[in-house]
């Protein structure tokens with residue numbers, strides 16, 4: 001999710017081993033961050049690999065099934081979770097059960113794992129921060145960031161997050177400089193390489209991402225230069 005950060009939120013930044021007051025205690029009946037989120041729950045390649053692994057569906061099938069959709073995100077076409085109208089009239093994520101639980105909890109996207117934390121990127125790196133006024137639960141317990149995220153091989157995941165953010169930043173800068181046709185072409189290529197070409201869900205994600213990054217780097221750079 002890309003959002004304006006309140007400068008007060010950045011007064012304290014956290015690393016994976018830091019304790020932060022983010023633990024909502026199992027959320028106890030609340031699912032407010034799973035509804036009305038519009039197109040803000042963006043999916044990165046790790047999210048797609050993980051969701052495909054958990055659901056046994058490809059990204060195309062998730063889109064056709066109404067769980068995800070493609071949208072324009074700062075000049076690039078990227079996937080995000082789709083909100084669907086429910087019987088109570090609320091727009092909510094397609095993976096939210098009628099009882100208000102996440103049906104893909106072990107495979108949920110990175111943004112869902114983070115919440116109410118966010119990532120603040122600076123100088124090719126990032127730190128975590130606690131978002132203010134986003135989660136309605138008034139009292140939260142302290143939890144180690146690593147434990148809150150529940151991501152195996154967190155160091156490799158964090159390196160992927162840096163790499164993906166840097167690649168997207170370069171693409172966005174390139175898209176801003178080049179003409180409409182080149183932008184569309186490069187955006188489509190990015191989508192094909194990192195999302196639509198299926199991942200081996202039983203194989204290590206990071207090796208597959210690295211291979212795609214190597215093969216995509218120069219092609220994308222070339223396309224964004226006119």
Ligand code: SF4
Nearest residue numbers: 024027030031033135
């Ligand atoms: S808004 Fe907070 S308490 Fe509610 S589901 Fe999200 S993280 Fe849990």
Ligand code: SF4
Nearest residue numbers: 034093095096102112
């Ligand atoms: S994937 Fe799960 S945690 Fe994330 S918005 Fe959907 S229901 Fe909520």
